[in-house]
Amino acid sequence: MVPTSYFLILSALLFTIGTLGVLVRRNVLIIFMSVEMMLNAVNLSFAALARHFLDLNGQIFMLMVMVVAAAEVAVGLAIVMAVIRNKDTTNIEDVNLLKG
Amino acid sequence: MLDYAWLMLLFPALGTLIISLFGTRLGKRAVSILAPAMVFLSFVVAVAAFVSLLGLPVDERSREVTLWRWMVVGNFSVDAALLLDQLSITMALAVTCVGFLIHVYSAGYMHDDERVPRYFAFLNLFILAMLTLVLANNYLLLFVGWEGVGLVSYLLIGFWFEKPAAADAGKKAFIVNRVGDFGLLLAIMFIWTGIGSLRFADVFALAPQVWPAGSAVVGAVTLLMLLASTGKSAQIPLYVWLPDAMEGPTPVSALIHAATMVTAGVYMIARSAVLFDLAPASGNWVAWVGVLTAFFAGTIALTQTDLKRILAYSTVSQLGFMFIAVGVGAYAAGIFHLVTHAFFKALLFLSAGSVMHALNGELDIRKMGNLRVKLPTTYWTFLVGAAALAGIPLFSGFFSKDAILFAAFEKQLPVWIIGVITAFITALYSFRMVFVTFWGQERDRRLFNHAHESPRVVTIPLIILAVGAVLTGYIGLPAISAIDGWLAPAFHPAGAAAETHSVALELILLVVSGLIALAGVFAAYQAYMVDPDLPKRVRASLGRVGRLVENKYYIDEIYDMFVVNPLRDLGGWLGGVFDRRGIDGAVNGLAGVTGWLGAQARRLQTGMVGLYALAMLFGAVALLAWLATR
Numbered sequence: 001m002v003p004t005s006y007f008l009i010l011s012a013l014l015f016t017i018g019t020l021g022v023l024v025r026r027n028v029l030i031i032f033m034s035v036e037m038m039l040n041a042v043n044l045s046f047a048a049l050a051r052h053f054l055d056l057n058g059q060i061f062m063l064m065v066m067v068v069a070a071a072e073v074a075v076g077l078a079i080v081m082a083v084i085r086n087k088d089t090t091n092i093e094d095v096n097l098l099k100g
Numbered sequence: 101m102l103d104y105a106w107l108m109l110l111f112p113a114l115g116t117l118i119i120s121l122f123g124t125r126l127g128k129r130a131v132s133i134l135a136p137a138m139v140f141l142s143f144v145v146a147v148a149a150f151v152s153l154l155g156l157p158v159d160e161r162s163r164e165v166t167l168w169r170w171m172v173v174g175n176f177s178v179d180a181a182l183l184l185d186q187l188s189i190t191m192a193l194a195v196t197c198v199g200f201l202i203h204v205y206s207a208g209y210m211h212d213d214e215r216v217p218r219y220f221a222f223l224n225l226f227i228l229a230m231l232t233l234v235l236a237n238n239y240l241l242l243f244v245g246w247e248g249v250g251l252v253s254y255l256l257i258g259f260w261f262e263k264p265a266a267a268d269a270g271k272k273a274f275i276v277n278r279v280g281d282f283g284l285l286l287a288i289m290f291i292w293t294g295i296g297s298l299r300f301a302d303v304f305a306l307a308p309q310v311w312p313a314g315s316a317v318v319g320a321v322t323l324l325m326l327l328a329s330t331g332k333s334a335q336i337p338l339y340v341w342l343p344d345a346m347e348g349p350t351p352v353s354a355l356i357h358a359a360t361m362v363t364a365g366v367y368m369i370a371r372s373a374v375l376f377d378l379a380p381a382s383g384n385w386v387a388w389v390g391v392l393t394a395f396f397a398g399t400i401a402l403t404q405t406d407l408k409r410i411l412a413y414s415t416v417s418q419l420g421f422m423f424i425a426v427g428v429g430a431y432a433a434g435i436f437h438l439v440t441h442a443f444f445k446a447l448l449f450l451s452a453g454s455v456m457h458a459l460n461g462e463l464d465i466r467k468m469g470n471l472r473v474k475l476p477t478t479y480w481t482f483l484v485g486a487a488a489l490a491g492i493p494l495f496s497g498f499f500s501k502d503a504i505l506f507a508a509f510e511k512q513l514p515v516w517i518i519g520v521i522t523a524f525i526t527a528l529y530s531f532r533m534v535f536v537t538f539w540g541q542e543r544d545r546r547l548f549n550h551a552h553e554s555p556r557v558v559t560i561p562l563i564i565l566a567v568g569a570v571l572t573g574y575i576g577l578p579a580i581s582a583i584d585g586w587l588a589p590a591f592h593p594a595g596a597a598a599e600t601h602s603v604a605l606e607l608i609l610l611v612v613s614g615l616i617a618l619a620g621v622f623a624a625y626q627a628y629m630v631d632p633d634l635p636k637r638v639r640a641s642l643g644r645v646g647r648l649v650e651n652k653y654y655i656d657e658i659y660d661m662f663v664v665n666p667l668r669d670l671g672g673w674l675g676g677v678f679d680r681r682g683i684d685g686a687v688n689g690l691a692g693v694t695g696w697l698g699a700q701a702r703r704l705q706t707g708m709v710g711l712y713a714l715a716m717l718f719g720a721v722a723l724l725a726w727l728a729t730r
Contacts, residue, residue, distance in 0.1 A: 019717060022710075022713050023710055023713055023714055023717070024710070026710075031709075092709050092710065093708060093710075095709070096706075096707030096708065097707070098705065098707055099705060099706060099707030
């Protein structure tokens with residue numbers, strides 16, 4: 001059986017990749033995908049730990065996160081569409097109306 | 101009947117309410133009938149209460165009527181309750197009787213004014229407040245009436261507020277009275293902390309046990325009351341507002357600033373007789389304040405040329421006589437003079453108003469003369485008033501002033517001496533007014549030809565008051581002195597034995613004061629009829645002293661220099677410098693600092709989402725690190 005630590009290390013790697021993606025990429029859609037990746041990294045660790053502790057709560061929580069993620073995608077993509085319509089760009093740095 | 105005494109307050113209250121709400125819709129005519137009618141009903145109730153009080157045995161002639169529980173805070177409780185005893189009913193009778201006559205007179209006098217409803221609303225409110233003051237059964241309710249009459253006084257002095265002089269006089273009266281009110285409030289607090297009740301009956305029963313005679317606290321309480329009385333009753337050092345108060349309509353001067361409100365201080369001291377008996381030193385102060393005020397105001401009255409101002413200073417002077425009386429413990433004599441003064445001074449003011457009316461508002465006596473030809477009724481009523489004021493034998497002022505001087509003679513000889521000199525001065529200036537105004541040659545022919553007698557609504561109250569000004573003296577005939585026996589139990593609830601006076605001595609002094617009054621009249625005749633240059637020669641021989649008196653001892657200027665101007669400068673500094681730089685500076689400075697901080701903080705909001713995300717990451721890491729190492 002694969003040890004739990006492998007899953008957790010993979011999860012951490014995925015999360016780090018996602019975080020870096022959010023931080024360094026400029027394209028809104030890529031950032032969006034990176035966020036999804038972070039969410040799924042967390043899901044992976046939930047699933048792994050649920051298996052490790054033989055506790056179904058982790059799996060249930062994972063399903064919840066997926067539902068929320070789906071909803072978030074719906075809202076997020078709508079926002080992205082609105083931004084594209086208004087600004088004709090997907091570059092995050094051009095969207096800075098709230099600059100102080 | 102006594103249980104319905106609250107009706108006395110209800111009628112003027114209703115009058116005030118109706119006139120202030122619907123006065124302009126009712127019209128001048130209806131208002132001029134309604135307002136006097138309300139006061140007349142009050143007067144009827146007062147008479148009924150007086151009669152039923154007379155019907156009771158002497159030791160039951162003090163009844164309290166509780167209207168409602170006013171306030172309860174902890175163990176502090178005050179009722180809105182009336183006290184009906186010999187003193188309060190005497191005051192109520194004088195107030196409602198004189199008040200009614202002046203209301204009637206006002207209906208004629210104010211006829212051409214645009215703001216008749218407002219005027220009568222104020223006048224009814226005044227009666228309400230004054231009755232509250234005299235009928236209250238505790239110091240707090242008395243204070244309510246005290247403030248009420250002060251407010252109405254302010255409103256009515258400044259009734260013609262378009263005139264800057266009237267508006268200023270109103271302000272002056274209000275502010276000067278405030279100084280006195282402060283004293284009364286402090287006195288009430290002292291009484292509450294010392295005795296634990298503000299009800300007169302409790303205070304006077306407990307005071308001799310709580311405060312030993314001559315103790316410091318009771319001295320402070322009585323001196324604070326004296327301060328309050330000097331404000332309301334226009335005594336040294338706070339009398340300065342009363343002469344200026346003559347800017348108001350003449351009936352107001354008669355009612356508020358001569359007959360009733362200004363006597364409130366005398367009433368309060370008489371009411372607090374028990375406390376003043378415990379503090380003989382304060383009594384002396386009262387008497388000396390009174391006699392000095394009487395003397396100085398009398399000398400000022402000699403030099404004034406404005407008819408109403410002469411009367412104003414004579415009011416101050418007569419109030420001084422009342423202070424002498426209550427100061428030497430002759431409370432009944434003080435109240436006696438208060439009542440007679442209410443009649444004859446109201447009469448004098450109303451007659452002066454009639455003169456003023458006839459002469460198109462002219463008040464300078466140097467422009468009058470020989471008016472008895474044109475204004476016979478006014479002349480006779482004024483003459484009666486002046487005779488009563490001067491203390492001519494058989495007129496009311498003669499008996500009441502004599503009662504005061506007799507009491508002073510027994511207790512304080514120096515006070516008596518100055519009092520007698522003042523009585524001479526009083527006779528002198530009273531008949532100066534009569535001779536200069538009504539006798540001799542007319543000085544201003546145009547004014548003289550224009551003069552006409554006032555309508556009957558004005559002269560009838562004058563005649564009634566003239567009758568009163570003669571007759572009220574006979575309630576206090578020496579040796580019989582009905583008013584003395586009537587009032588005495590109100591001042592000494594314990595039933596102290598009445599002092600026995602030497603009747604022979606009293607009669608001798610009676611003759612002396614009669615002669616002094618006649619001498620004053622004779623001097624006035626010499627100075628203003630026989631030898632018109634005499635006053636000028638006297639004036640010239642006095643030199644500097646004369647100038648001092650002519651300028652009213654420069655009291656107004658002294659107050660301006662030491663009180664008004666420093667306070668005004670302080671106010672200017674507070675408003676211009678302290679407020680603008682200090683208060684505004686602090687507030688604006690705080691706003692500036694906040695704005696600066698905000699300007700610095702907005703640099704954090706770069707608009708770069710990546711940066712925000714990075715900050716979030718660092719924050720999350722830091723939070724995790726903190727949780728892990730905790």
